[in-house]
Amino acid sequence: MRILIVGGGGREHALAWALARSPHRPELFIAPGNAGTEALGENVALAPDDVPGLLAFARARGIDLTVAGPEQPLVAGIVDAFTEAGLPIVGPTAAAARLEGSKAFAKAFMARHGIPTAAHRTFTASEYAEAVAYLEAQGAPVVVKASGLAGGKGAVVCETLDAARAALDAMMRDQRFGAAGEEVVVEAFMAGEELSLFALTDGEAYVLLAPAQDHKRIGEGDAGPNTGGMGAYAPAPVATETVLRQARAEIIEPTLRGMAAEGHPYRGILYVGLMITDEGPKVVEYNCRFGDPEAQAVVPLLQSDLLELFLQLTEGRLEAAKPVFHPGASACVVLASKGYPGAYEKGFVIEGIERAEAMPDVVVMHAGTRRNAKGELVTAGGRVLAVSALGADLAEALEKAYRAVDVIHFEGMQYRRDIGRKGLKRLSARGIVS
Numbered sequence: 001m002r003i004l005i006v007g008g009g010g011r012e013h014a015l016a017w018a019l020a021r022s023p024h025r026p027e028l029f030i031a032p033g034n035a036g037t038e039a040l041g042e043n044v045a046l047a048p049d050d051v052p053g054l055l056a057f058a059r060a061r062g063i064d065l066t067v068a069g070p071e072q073p074l075v076a077g078i079v080d081a082f083t084e085a086g087l088p089i090v091g092p093t094a095a096a097a098r099l100e101g102s103k104a105f106a107k108a109f110m111a112r113h114g115i116p117t118a119a120h121r122t123f124t125a126s127e128y129a130e131a132v133a134y135l136e137a138q139g140a141p142v143v144v145k146a147s148g149l150a151g152g153k154g155a156v157v158c159e160t161l162d163a164a165r166a167a168l169d170a171m172m173r174d175q176r177f178g179a180a181g182e183e184v185v186v187e188a189f190m191a192g193e194e195l196s197l198f199a200l201t202d203g204e205a206y207v208l209l210a211p212a213q214d215h216k217r218i219g220e221g222d223a224g225p226n227t228g229g230m231g232a233y234a235p236a237p238v239a240t241e242t243v244l245r246q247a248r249a250e251i252i253e254p255t256l257r258g259m260a261a262e263g264h265p266y267r268g269i270l271y272v273g274l275m276i277t278d279e280g281p282k283v284v285e286y287n288c289r290f291g292d293p294e295a296q297a298v299v300p301l302l303q304s305d306l307l308e309l310f311l312q313l314t315e316g317r318l319e320a321a322k323p324v325f326h327p328g329a330s331a332c333v334v335l336a337s338k339g340y341p342g343a344y345e346k347g348f349v350i351e352g353i354e355r356a357e358a359m360p361d362v363v364v365m366h367a368g369t370r371r372n373a374k375g376e377l378v379t380a381g382g383r384v385l386a387v388s389a390l391g392a393d394l395a396e397a398l399e400k401a402y403r404a405v406d407v408i409h410f411e412g413m414q415y416r417r418d419i420g421r422k423g424l425k426r427l428s429a430r431g432i433v434s
Helices: 008-022 051-061 073-077 079-082 101-113 126-140 163-174 240-259 293-299 306-314 353-357 394-405 423-428
Strands: 004-006 027-032 065-070 122-126 141-147 154-158 182-189 193-201 206-208 217-219 222-225 233-234 266-277 280-287 329-337 364-365 367-370 375-379 383-391
Touching: 004 008, 004 051, 008 027, 008 293, 008 306, 008 364, 008 383, 027 266, 027 293, 051 073, 051 079, 065 306, 073 079, 079 122, 079 222, 101 122, 101 182, 101 240, 101 280, 126 163, 126 182, 141 163, 141 423, 163 182, 193 240, 193 293, 206 240, 233 293, 240 280, 266 383, 293 329, 293 375, 293 383, 293 394, 353 364, 353 394, 364 394, 383 394, 394 423
Parallel strands: 004 027, 004 065
Antiparallel strands: 122 182, 141 154, 141 182, 193 206, 193 266, 217 222, 233 329, 266 280, 329 383, 364 383, 367 375
8 A cells, every 4th residue: 555645744754653553564655754754655855735746646656545744735725636536635625624724714614603712803904903903902911813824823822912913013014924914813812721632534423532732832831932833742631521522512523513514524634722711622723634743742642553544534434443542641842943933044963863762662753854965864944853752651751752852962952841741730730640
């Protein structure tokens, strides 16, 4: 069986790592891949948004199943193109992917179907004055979001009205996020703890993977600007049975019913970012794919064959799926370049990965890496590596991950030292850990 994985980040390395372990023994192709995925299959020099090129490659190489990793090709319609060509692919259609591609659409969809989320209003670029007036009427704190795709950096939590006006200016006047900021959503700040839920769905049936918690800010204690994600762990203790039951009944199932009722059944990976408030879980955002770095924590916890789950998904057989998970917990720590999420330099030699992966239960997922002319492994992005580890519990998983981090080095390497702290605090409050 030949599998094409679209994307070149840590999420795609995690997917390739899991699929390579399948009893189906697939032959993997990763487009474009990175220096880590080259050990698991063949890297293909095609950009993730080159839908015609990817389709031509899949036809020429007899690809049996394609898995689209990042959001850009999904929003651009890669699933529509592959489906029309009769090629199986994991992911939602462009119409269904609007749940991520347009926050304005997602908010309106939630309003139509009674799905709990923050109070909000949407403004176009020509409605700047109205947006400012709404901000001043609502007061701070408030959240200002670019409606389109902004690489996980388009949501700004504003503690003051001055900060909110500055965020509006950046999106609507300065066009810092380009076309993504042509519409802006202003929503009420939700107090609580965030949670990432991942459902694999064939449009009707679905299965949940381990609930995770991401760490979006660059600095410890959730300080500084948003990033693509600096680390994650699973299962997140904030996801109690009560929370999961509510999320299923009030959010996931109404979302799937609503998309089907509107003529765009959602098939693929549905990521629901939640805020666990005093009133219960509410939707922060939808994503149409695995999160990154959540995938690097969630995928290693899956004991079942991920490829078989994907086949059940694309063939409409997911109702029979009963995924099995490893006991314990998983954690991953992202190692980033100096300056990220702002400007950063590339090309620094990376050392210590072999020592890290020689440690029990540790795997290092590559993101921004490549080989230089000398064949050395060097940095090639803002987020460079994700160091993942399994443990009997969250404390052990974190201890293993950070022990592995300690043996890896590249110039300017930065990372957060407080990944999982909220989870440990919750567990400690329950008397589960000291």
